[in-house]
Amino acid sequence: DIGDIIRGKDLYLGYDDEEKKQRDELESKLKKIFGDIYKDVTSSGSNGKKQALQARYNDDNGGNYYKLREDWWTANRDQVWKAITCNAGGYSYFRATCGDSGSPSMAQNQCRCDGKPKAGNGDVTIVPTYFDYVPQFLR
Structure with missing residues (x-):
């Protein structure tokens, strides 16, 4: 499910090496995308707002930004649904x-x-x- 993939909670890992490779590529692209979003979100606004966002989205998990991904999905799921349908x-x-x-x-x-x-x-x-x-x- 798209929400699980974006939020980094998808259980599907692939059946063979090719699918696992594609899954790893997708995950690395998502890490880059959400890393860019993190940099953008935490570099604009007032100092207090920046610090609060940095504290909320601080990633100690290898650049996965799971909290940011969860919040992004919550904010944009309706737009993804419209795009799909x-x-x-x-x-x-x-x-x-x-x-x-x-x-x-x-x-x-x-x-x-x-x-x-x-x-x-x-x-x-x-x-x-x-x-x-x-x-x-x-x-």
Whole structure:
């Protein structure tokens, strides 16, 4: 799952040497990306803010920046979901969601369901996050 990969919590390590190599390359690229984000975040703003961010995101774990990755995912997961689903028109991609037929239908002709559900008061445009913090081996 993308959230687990970004947050550095993915259990999948690969079945063969080629997949393990690709996984290592991905992880090293994520370390570089979040290292750059760390430098940017901790170099701007007032001294008090910089010190607080440096203390929060200080990495003693080999440049992994796990806390920064977790916060980035929390702040950007909705944008990642929109990017993934924006070209999903015509596909049944998740589960019965929205439609004008009065019965459950698939969101096949649009990226996401917009607006409010016909029953209840939830927001139907949100990211399906009910698995985000369930340990991966239990999903």
